[in-house]
Amino acid sequence: MRDVTTAGGDSTIDSLRTTVRARYGAVATRVAESGSTAGASCCGPASGSSGCCGSSTESWDPITANLYDEGQAAGVPAEALLASLGCGNPTALADLQPGEVVLDLGSGGGIDVLLSAKRVGPTGKAYGLDMTDEMLALANENKARAGATNVEFLRGHIESIPLPSNTVDVIISNCVVNLSGDKRAVLAESFRVLKPGGRFAVSDVVVRGAVPAEVQRNMELWVGCVAGALEEQEFIGLLREVGFEGVSIEPTRIYKAEDAAAFLSGSGLDIAQFAADIDGRFMGAFVRATKPGAAGAPRVATAARALETLGTPAVDGAAACCGPDCCS
Numbered sequence: 001m002r003d004v005t006t007a008g009g010d011s012t013i014d015s016l017r018t019t020v021r022a023r024y025g026a027v028a029t030r031v032a033e034s035g036s037t038a039g040a041s042c043c044g045p046a047s048g049s050s051g052c053c054g055s056s057t058e059s060w061d062p063i064t065a066n067l068y069d070e071g072q073a074a075g076v077p078a079e080a081l082l083a084s085l086g087c088g089n090p091t092a093l094a095d096l097q098p099g100e101v102v103l104d105l106g107s108g109g110g111i112d113v114l115l116s117a118k119r120v121g122p123t124g125k126a127y128g129l130d131m132t133d134e135m136l137a138l139a140n141e142n143k144a145r146a147g148a149t150n151v152e153f154l155r156g157h158i159e160s161i162p163l164p165s166n167t168v169d170v171i172i173s174n175c176v177v178n179l180s181g182d183k184r185a186v187l188a189e190s191f192r193v194l195k196p197g198g199r200f201a202v203s204d205v206v207v208r209g210a211v212p213a214e215v216q217r218n219m220e221l222w223v224g225c226v227a228g229a230l231e232e233q234e235f236i237g238l239l240r241e242v243g244f245e246g247v248s249i250e251p252t253r254i255y256k257a258e259d260a261a262a263f264l265s266g267s268g269l270d271i272a273q274f275a276a277d278i279d280g281r282f283m284g285a286f287v288r289a290t291k292p293g294a295a296g297a298p299r300v301a302t303a304a305r306a307l308e309t310l311g312t313p314a315v316d317g318a319a320a321c322c323g324p325d326c327c328s
Ligand SMILES: C[S@@+](CC[C@H](N)C(=O)[O-])C[C@H]1O[C@@H](n2cnc3c(N)ncnc32)[C@H](O)[C@@H]1O
Pocket: 020, 021, 024, 042, 043, 083, 084, 085, 086, 087, 105, 106, 107, 108, 109, 110, 111, 112, 129, 130, 131, 132, 135, 156, 157, 158, 159, 173, 174, 175, 176, 179, 180, 181, 318, 319, 320, 321
């Protein structure tokens, strides 16, 4: 299996970022115009063999469908829910507490930031970080619709987080780490900004075990997320290498061969040939890790105030894509 830890040099990473920014910009524009991600999901199935970022509007998508229960959905603007492009529900699993500071990596239309803001309450703060201007505009519209006052969307890259060290209680993310061309940097930056005792609580697509290169390539046609998904043990190893402890990966949705078959039916690929290699090997998973050190009681507004005092500089540059080989 090829190395997806880094996509290859800076120029490759820049080119991935340019591509994915264009792609998600188009997705956000479509969502803003139509009010939904239908036909726009970038972590969803491809339409035929045309590439990763054009899902079928009619099909049920086993990756992105039904991630949020009605209770949660009732508390956020419908537009934010409809703009969801994730593959999990990190706020349901992250055990957020009042007063905590949360950062969502690749916040898209803002669904998980708004859900986090409700959990941490007025004494806490929820940041969303995204590199795509159109997504940030969409997220700010959803913030206004929600009337949220403890939310801030930052422009920048998840490989170079525009926040000071030791200032965040919980990092969440929903189907974005797999899109990065430099995953080690994402994890190292997450470690840096977390306070001692801070939690990494991220949903992502993860590969279980070795998958033949041909299967990986074909799966890229199905799901953009899979293109750069880390293998489970590789993910665990990287988290430990950058300093995390208490690392675990818990499957939340395991994708079956027939899920792929349904979406690849028009692609001309012989899914039956790969069924055994696909079945159960790709999963939506919840990835947990902790930064060593004492976890203090949530310091209520102090952390958020510290961040305001220090400022939250916007960072320009670029980010990754739906994998090196797709979205082009
Ligand atoms: C699959 S969508 C997920 C959006 C959101 N988390 C959700 O669940 O709806 C990926 C988002 O991550 C952003 N993104 C991808 N790579 C990024 C990077 N390297 N730095 C910052 N944002 C990135 C994209 O602009 C896009 O909004």
